[in-house]
Structure formats: structure tokens, C-alpha cells
Amino acid sequence: MAYDFSYDVRALFARAMKKFLRTPISIVFSLLQPIIFLVLLTQVFNKFGSLPGFPAGGYLQFAVAGILFFNLLNSTMQAGISMVDDINSGYLSKILVTPVNRTAILLGRLSSDAVRMLIQSGIIIVIAYLLGATFVTGVFGILLLFLTVVFFGVAWSGIYLAVGLATKSSEATTTIGVVMLFPLLFISTALVPFKFLPRWAQTVSNYNPVSYGVNVVRALTSSGFNWGTILPAYTVIALVAIVTWGATLYQFRKVIH
Amino acid sequence: MSEIIKVENLVEVYADGTKAIDGISFSVKQGEFFGFLGPNGAGKSTTIKVLTTLLRKTSGSVTIAGYDIDKDAQNIRKVIGVQSQETVIDGDLTGRENLILQGNLQRMRGEVLEKRVDELLKIVELSDVANRKAAFYSGGMKKRLDLASTLVHKPKLIFLDEPTTGLDPQSRNSVWKYLEELNRNEGITIFLTTQNMEEADKLCRNLSIIDHGRIVVNGSPVELKQQIGGDSIALSFVNGLTGDEKEKSKQIIQNVKGISKVLDTEDGLVVYAKNASSAVPEIVRVFDQNGVSLTSVNLSSPSLDDVFLQHTGRRIRPAELKKSSSSQANLVSKRWR
Numbered sequence: 086m087a088y089d090f091s092y093d094v095r096a097l098f099a100r101a102m103k104k105f106l107r108t109p110i111s112i113v114f115s116l117l118q119p120i121i122f123l124v125l126l127t128q129v130f131n132k133f134g135s136l137p138g139f140p141a142g143g144y145l146q147f148a149v150a151g152i153l154f155f156n157l158l159n160s161t162m163q164a165g166i167s168m169v170d171d172i173n174s175g176y177l178s179k180i181l182v183t184p185v186n187r188t189a190i191l192l193g194r195l196s197s198d199a200v201r202m203l204i205q206s207g208i209i210i211v212i213a214y215l216l217g218a219t220f221v222t223g224v225f226g227i228l229l230l231f232l233t234v235v236f237f238g239v240a241w242s243g244i245y246l247a248v249g250l251a252t253k254s255s256e257a258t259t260t261i262g263v264v265m266l267f268p269l270l271f272i273s274t275a276l277v278p279f280k281f282l283p284r285w286a287q288t289v290s291n292y293n294p295v296s297y298g299v300n301v302v303r304a305l306t307s308s309g310f311n312w313g314t315i316l317p318a319y320t321v322i323a324l325v326a327i328v329t330w331g332a333t334l335y336q337f338r339k340v341i342h
Numbered sequence: 343m344s345e346i347i348k349v350e351n352l353v354e355v356y357a358d359g360t361k362a363i364d365g366i367s368f369s370v371k372q373g374e375f376f377g378f379l380g381p382n383g384a385g386k387s388t389t390i391k392v393l394t395t396l397l398r399k400t401s402g403s404v405t406i407a408g409y410d411i412d413k414d415a416q417n418i419r420k421v422i423g424v425q426s427q428e429t430v431i432d433g434d435l436t437g438r439e440n441l442i443l444q445g446n447l448q449r450m451r452g453e454v455l456e457k458r459v460d461e462l463l464k465i466v467e468l469s470d471v472a473n474r475k476a477a478f479y480s481g482g483m484k485k486r487l488d489l490a491s492t493l494v495h496k497p498k499l500i501f502l503d504e505p506t507t508g509l510d511p512q513s514r515n516s517v518w519k520y521l522e523e524l525n526r527n528e529g530i531t532i533f534l535t536t537q538n539m540e541e542a543d544k545l546c547r548n549l550s551i552i553d554h555g556r557i558v559v560n561g562s563p564v565e566l567k568q569q570i571g572g573d574s575i576a577l578s579f580v581n582g583l584t585g586d587e588k589e590k591s592k593q594i595i596q597n598v599k600g601i602s603k604v605l606d607t608e609d610g611l612v613v614y615a616k617n618a619s620s621a622v623p624e625i626v627r628v629f630d631q632n633g634v635s636l637t638s639v640n641l642s643s644p645s646l647d648d649v650f651l652q653h654t655g656r657r658i659r660p661a662e663l664k665k666s667s668s669s670q671a672n673l674v675s676k677r678w679r
Binding site for chain 2: 089092093097098099100103104107108174175176178179180181182183184187228
């Protein structure tokens with residue numbers, strides 16, 4: 086049983102990875118926006134870095150964390166869209182008439198999305214490094230950074246999987262993603278230091294999971310292993326995961342029967 | 343021979359209250375080529391979805407290969423293959439990878455799977471393009487790949503939902519050929535749905551005609567056509583007929599010798615007669631005498647469409663009939679024979 090289960094996950098993971106890697110153009114396009122932001126913002130906002138009260142290291146150093154999460158918000162949307170595509174093309178039904186383990190369908194999706202986010206994040210980090218960003222916590226810090234990114238990405242993709250499964254519409258899924266993108270990004274600590282946000286935005290930012298994720302990654306790139314930032318953030322991300330994956334499992338059950 | 347499908351009083355009501363299947367019962371013997379013939383929206387696809395464990399039934403009982411569908415869906419999935427109405431393959435994968443994945447999900451692996459996939463690629467004549475992305479295949483090739491993917495695990499029973507809809511005649515013929523071979527040589531039981539009488543007539547040894555979620559009649563194509571009692575003569579009229587004129591025409595034609603039945607259709611009248619060819623001149627004469635102008639008279643041996651017409655009062659595909667003008671009526675009836 087357990088053997089069948091891991092076999093199913095591997096088969097579906099391999100399918101999703103092939104689909105992703107065989108369309109290199111989609112990798113390029115998916116990264117275009119974050120990379121443009123990375124280059125553009127660090128050029129345009131360059132002088133912000135010398136404002137009094139701005140964290141040391143300049144704007145680029147500050148923005149890397151934010152750009153990683155900008156990419157994640159886009160990338161998690163893709164998880165939902167892939168699910169919608171499989172539903173509407175009939176592929177999900179084709180899989181469901183085989184004895185495949187039902188949970189393996191979600192895990193195959195999830196694991197391939199995680200790898201996709203790792204690849205994308207890796208590319209962004211390399212570009213940031215080439216542009217002059219530094220990573221003060223070294224190899225272990227970067228590993229923890231990747232773990233944080235994947236953890237957040239998995240938790241967040243639950244939103245789009247649930248929406249995709251409920252609406253079976255890639256338009257609906259995309260619209261929700263696009264509408265949420267900029268408020269989540271700008272009313273957080275992703276691109277602007279907390280102190281620079283107006284009062285109301287600071288309040289919102291305190292409830293915005295993106296801020297928690299960004300703060301962990303920023304600590305790892307710029308200041309060090311601040312466990313006081315990292316552990317509460319992991320708790321918040323875990324809570325997000327419980328809610329979004331609860332919704333996803335609920336919707337998935339409805340779809341498969 | 344044992345029964346591989348047994349359905350009793352199956353009912354499927356959708357969440358919005360639509361009764362898609364309204365109490366059907368039928369059984370299919372092992373090794374049989376069985377068909378569900380009916381128009382769009384008759385409940386054919388819904389029946390397949392229930393029988394293949396994709397949709398939970400509202401009530402009734404379903405047994406597939408001896409397994410109860412509520413208690414033992416997992417075992418059913420191991421012995422069935424399913425091809426849905428839309429062609430479903432993954433265009434980003436190659437033909438071979440599509441089949442390997444399907445085998446993997448049936449828990450096949452290694453050399454056994456590789457061999458089986460090679461064999462299937464050869465059968466559906468895709469060996470040459472096996473390593474090309476399936477997105478580049480033609481419609482007919484995709485359909486064949488889809489069919490092959492339902493066969494990887496050597497199922498005992500396959501369900502095919504309108505397997506040739508949308509195919510060109512050449513591709514359709516090759517699909518028919520594969521299906522007949524599969525059934526004959528490998529003993530696979532085939533459950534097929536179709537709205538194409540020719541297909542049902544040619545392939546199925548037994549069939550149920552289904553309409554509005556109910557089974558209208560069961561039997562072999564030959565039996566069903568024999569029950570018609572004679573050839574069919576389709577009559578169409580200048581400017582169609584009003585209700586009164588129709589009644590009058592029916593009166594007129596009742597008097598012709600040898601006529602066993604007269605039916606209204608949207609396009610005119612259909613008359614059944616034992617010795618139809620000798621009845622035709624007489625029919626033409628009586629209409630002439632009564633001053634009713636015929637535009638065409640069409641003689642054909644009874645088809646499954648006539649069976650459907652007799653039991654429901656409608657054609658299976660009225661829309662398509664209407665499209666064809668009376669001058670093409672000959673062609674139409676030939677195609678349906």
C-alpha cells in the first residue's frame with residue numbers, strides 16, 4: 086500500500102515536472118515580472134537606501150526578500166491553474182478511473198509545485214547575487230531561506246487550489262490572484278520598510294502573512310538567524326497552511342465524488 | 343457466460359434536480375460488444391460516469407466484474423479501461439510517455455510495462471511517432487493514443503463514450519477495426535455509447551436504445567430492425583404540411599395496400615410497408631389524385647433510426663436531418679441504412 090502510494094506520487098510528480106521543464110518559455114515568462122521588478126525597483130528606488138532609518142545595505146539588499154515573495158504569489162497561482170486545466174481537459178477524470186491513490190494526486194501536484202518554486206527562487210537569488218546582494222547567514226541560511234520559501238509557497242498554493250477546485254475556472258483563479266497580488270505585496274514589508282508604512286498599512290501588514298515570510302527571508306539575507314522573527318513567522322505560515330489546505334481537501338473531495 | 347455488468351434500477355439525479363438517469367436496468371455478458379444508442383442528452387455519458395466510479399449513483403445497484411460499485415470501486419478500477427467523449431491525452435508528453443504514465447497509475451512497471459506499451463503502439467500504428475510530443479498528433483492519432491491508453495493494463499472491460507464522434511471517415515474506420523479486433527481476439531468486453539446508428543449496427547451484438555434517461559428497447563440490431571415489419575418509405579412535401587394536411591395525408595395513405603404503419607416526423611411522413619417497392623407507385627398516385635404535391639419519396643430498408651422513431655416518435659438526430667435539403671435526402675437515407 087505504502088509502496089503503491091509513493092509510486093503514484095512519483096509518477097504524477099514526474100508528469101508535472103516534465104510538463105514544466107518542457108516549456109522553457111513558461112519558466113522565462115513566469116520569472117520575467119519578478120526580474121523586471123528586481124532590476125527596475127533597485128534602480129528607481131536606489132536612493133531610498135540612503136534615507137535615514139533605512140536598513141543598512143541599500144535597496145537591492147532590502148528588496149531581494151520582497152521579490153522572492155512577489156514571485157511566490159505569482160507562482161502559487163499557477164498551481165491552481167494547472168489543477169483547473171486537468172479538470173477541464175478531462176485528465177483528472179482519466180486519472181480517477183485508475184486505482185491511483187487520491188491523496189497522491191494532490192501530493193504529486195504539491196511536490197512538483199514545490200520544486201518549481203525552488204527553481205524560480207534559485208534563479209532570482211543568483212541574479213540578485215550577480216547584482217551585488219549578499220547573504221550573511223551563509224549556506225545554512227540559504228537552505229533555511231529555501232525551506233521558508235517552499236513552506237510559504239505550499240501554504241499559499243492551497244488558496245488557489247481551493248479556488249480552482251471550487252470554480253473550475255482558470256479566469257476566476259487568475260482574477261483572484263491578480264486582485265490580491267498588489268495589496269498583499271505593497272501593504273506588507275516586501276518592498277518598503279515597516280517604519281516607512283503609514284499607520285493603517287502597518288496595522289494591515291501585521292496581519293499580512295506575506296510580511297511574516299518576507300521578514301524571515303530578510304533576516305536570513307541581511308541580519309542573521311533571528312529566531313524571534315523566524316519561529317512566530319513559521320507559526321503564522323502553519324496556520325495559513327491549515328486553513329488553505331483544509332479548504333483544498335474539502336473541495337477536492339467534492340470534485341472526486 | 344457470466345454477466346460482467348449488472349445494473350438494476352439505476353437512478354441519477356443531479357444536484358439541480360435534473361433526472362439524468364431514470365431507473366434503468368440492463369446487463370452485459372462477458373465478451374459481449376454492447377452498445378447504448380441514443381441522442382444527445384439521453385443519459386449515455388452519465389451512465390458511463392456512474393459505471394466507471396466517477397459519479398456516485400443516487401439509487402439502484404451496479405455490479406461490475408462481480409464487484410459492488412459502492413463497496414469495491416477500487417477493484418473495479420483495476421479491471422476497467424475508460425475512454426471519455428473528449429480525447430484526453432497529455433500533449434506535453436510523448437505518445438509513449440502517455441502510455442507509460444497510464445501504466446504506472448495501474449501499478450505496472452519495468453520491462454512488463456515497456457513491452458506492453460511497445461505492443462500497443464504497434465497495434466494503434468503510432469510506433470513511428472511514439473517519441474514525439476502528443477500535442478503534434480493529428481486528431482485521429484490522438485484518439486488512437488487515447489484508446490491505447492485505456493488498454494495498457496489489459497482490462498477485462500472497456501467503456502467507450504462516443505469513440506468516433508468528430509473523426510473523419512478514415513480514422514473512424516480504423517477505430518472500428520481496432521475495436522472489433524480487441525473484442526474478437528482478446529475477448530475484451532466493450533461497452534460503447536454512440537449516436538451513430540451505423541456504428542451501433544456494425545459493431546454491437548446487443549444494444550439498448552436510450553432516451554430521456556430511460557431504456558426504450560433492448561435487443562440485437564437485427565432483431566430490432568425485424569420488429570419494424572417492412573421497409574421504410576420517407577415522404578416529404580412541398581412547404582411541409584399543416585396539422586390538417588397531415589391528417590388528410592395519413593387518411594389518404596392508409597388506403598394503400600401493404601402499409602403497416604404511418605408515422606409523423608418533422609420532415610413529413612414515414613411509412614412502413616412489407617413490399618415497399620411496389621407500394622411506392624401507388625403512394626405517388628393517391629397523393630397525386632388528392633392534389634398533394636410530394637417533393638421526394640425515399641425507400642430504404644429499416645435502420646436503427648427507424649427503431650428509435652417507432653419507439654419515441656423522434657429521429658435520433660433531427661437537427662442533422664433538417665439541415666439536409668430534400669434533394670439530399672437520398673444521401674441521408676443511404677448513410678443511415
